Amino acid sequence: xxxxxxxxxxxxxxxxxxxxxxxxxxxxxxxxxxxxxxxxxxxxxxxxxxxxxxxxxxxxxxxxxxxxxxxxxxxxxxxxxxxxxxxxxxxxxxxxxxxxxxxxxxxxxxxxxxx
Amino acid sequence: xxxxxxxxxxxxxxxxxxxxxxxxxxxxxxxxxxxxxxxxxxxxxxxxxxxxxxxxxxxxxxxxxxxxxxxxxxxxxxxxxxxxxxxxxxxxxxxxxxxxxxxxxxxxxxxx
Numbered sequence: 001x002x003x004x005x006x007x008x009x010x011x012x013x014x015x016x017x018x019x020x021x022x023x024x025x026x027x028x029x030x031x032x033x034x035x036x037x038x039x040x041x042x043x044x045x046x047x048x049x050x051x052x053x054x055x056x057x058x059x060x061x062x063x064x065x066x067x068x069x070x071x072x073x074x075x076x077x078x079x080x081x082x083x084x085x086x087x088x089x090x091x092x093x094x095x096x097x098x099x100x101x102x103x104x105x106x107x108x109x110x111x112x113x114x115x
Numbered sequence: 116x117x118x119x120x121x122x123x124x125x126x127x128x129x130x131x132x133x134x135x136x137x138x139x140x141x142x143x144x145x146x147x148x149x150x151x152x153x154x155x156x157x158x159x160x161x162x163x164x165x166x167x168x169x170x171x172x173x174x175x176x177x178x179x180x181x182x183x184x185x186x187x188x189x190x191x192x193x194x195x196x197x198x199x200x201x202x203x204x205x206x207x208x209x210x211x212x213x214x215x216x217x218x219x220x221x222x223x224x225x226x227x
Contacts, residue, residue: 043202045215058214090158106158
């Protein structure tokens with residue numbers, strides 16, 4: 001158990017819909033990362049927040065957005081969903097503000113299926 | 116966009132040493148190289164991290180040459196439970212927005 005929690009575990013929705021994925025980082029970790037894992041694209045970095053502020057951005061689509069709240073939990077919002085958005089979405093947390101130091105602790109993931 | 120390349124799969128036997136190499140051109144000056152292990156239906160788990168030369172911890176060693184354009188994860192005396200997918204993670208200096216790039220993963224199969 002990494003100490004990172006993600007809800008829900010599974011999500012099935014239809015194309016065009018909007019969903020919100022939630023992540024609670026490990027106690028004491030200020031940095032939250034979101035990743036997408038699919039069979040054809042592998043593990044893709046989406047976005048990082050540190051103490052409520054956006055820190056780094058990766059391959060995140062404009063239809064996707066994220067935020068980190070004062071209690072440090074984070075939400076990833078996915079809208080206008082397409083079949084290709086079906087994937088495993090991971091949240092990770094770390095103490096460090098940047099990726100250069102400190103390991104990331106990954107949650108168990110949310111499996112999103114768009115039908 | 117820099118490409119991070121790993122072998123797709125490797126086979127080994129219990130008790131052998133396994134070396135997995137990751138190629139990462141255009142690694143950013145301040146970036147570290149991190150390796151993760153992933154089992155099916157689980158999130159990746161940290162193995163080791165380094166910047167240059169050699170780093171060793173209780174489970175693995177990481178070798179990074181002077182040019183830092185590649186890195187090699189070394190797993191000593193693997194066991195069946197080391198069967199998993201191994202990913203390297205580095206930064207990408209082609210993107211000033213601090214892009215993180217995972218390799219495609221190496222599926223390691225350890226046989227008895």
